[in-house]
Every structure is written in C-alpha cells, then in structure tokens.
Amino acid sequence: MKKHIHPQYDYVIFRDTSCGQDFKIRSTCTSSQTIEWEDGKTYPLIHLDISSASHPVYTGEQRQAKAEGRIAQFNSRFKKRSLKSKQE
Template sequence: MKKNIHPDYDYVVFRDGSCGKTFRIRSTCKPSETIVWEDGKTYPLYNLDVSSASHPAYTGEQRKVSSEGRVARFKQRFGSRGLKKAD
C-alpha cells in the first residue's frame, strides 16, 4: 500500500441516541467528542440517531400488516369475479 494516503483507522465508540446503547468498533471517522469506555481508555464518541439496537427491522418490533383487511377490501372491490378456484 502507498504510505500517507489512507485515513487513520482506529477505535471509535458509537452511541445510539434513542436507546443509549454504545458499541466500540474501528472506523475512520474522527468525531470531536470523547468518552471513557469500559476498559478505562478514552475513545472518540460518535452519536447516532438509529442503530441496529433501536431500528424496528432489527428489534422485531415492526408493525405487522393485516392481510385480513386487504382480502376484505379486495372482495368488496371486485366481488367474487376476482376470485377463481384453481383446478
């Protein structure tokens, strides 16, 4: 690799603002805030709006779509002419 062209790659702590969960990973971002991590060392802190700890798709709290309502609307709209039995 060429020298002096790659950004610094070091540990950064990311904090999810909606649930308060923090995690430490390596990154090239350089935030101005710092935090003392569980190991007693000080790391740069990057605040996030949403992470996998709070996003509904990853936590399983996403809204379930009612298929019963869709079928009723379909029957109301098209009646029995839209539904044909398979042979």
Template sequence: MKPGIHPAYRPVVFRDKVGDLAFLTRSTLTSDRTVEWEDGRTYPVIDVEISSASHPFYTGQSRVLDTAGRVEQFRRRYGDRH
C-alpha cells in the same frame, strides 16, 4: 499500501442514545467529542440515529423517524391530501 495517502484507522465508540447502546470498533471517522470507555481509556464518540438496538426490524416495535423534518418537507411539497 502506499504510506501517507490513507486516513488514520483508530478505535471509535459508536453510540445510539435512543437504543441505549454503545460499542467500540475501529473506524476512519473522527469526532471532537470523547467518552471514557469501560477499559478506562478515552475514545472519540460518534452518535448515530439508529442501530440494532433501536431499529424496528430488530426490536419489533415501530417508531417514527423524523430526521431533519422529512414529514414536514413532504407535506409542504405534496400538501395534506385527505
């Protein structure tokens, strides 16, 4: 690999607050927020909206995901047709 052109690949914690799941992996993503992991070290943390702990396919439970007002945006665009 050519030096100096690739992003830094470092340990990062991904956390799903809804599913109460966090896992440590490596990624090029960065974050200003940090969390202390089980090994006592501090890692950047990335919060995700959905993971295997909260996805309906894996949990068998349905839930409504309304990120950034998608339902309201749909209703404004197409109206409330009953």
C-alpha cells in the same frame, strides 16, 4: 500500502441516542467529542440516531400494521365482489 494517503483506522465509540446503547468498533470516523471507555482509555464518540440495537428490523419489533391494513383493505374489497357473484 502507501503511507500518509489512508485515513486513520482506529477504535471509535458509537452511541445510539434513541436507546442509549454504546458500541466500540473500529472505524475511520472522527469526532471532537471523546468518552472514557470501560478499559480506561479515551476514544472519540459518534452519536447515531438509530443502530442495530434500536432498529425495528433487528430488534424483532417490526411493525406489520401497515401491511395488515393493506391486506384487510384488499380482502374487504374482494369479499364484496365475491358475495355479489355468489348471489347472481
């Protein structure tokens, strides 16, 4: 690799602000905020709105209300039609 053309790739702490979970991951992201980690070293701190710790798809708390509502609407529309055809 050529020197001085690649971004610095080092450990960074990502904090999910919605649930307060912290992750130590290697990244090229930088930040002026720092945090002292469990190992006693200081790392840059990046705030996230959502991560795998709070995202509904990854936590298993995915909302199905929208889909259930659509299915109920579909069934109610076609139930009326099927009742009309049976009466005739």
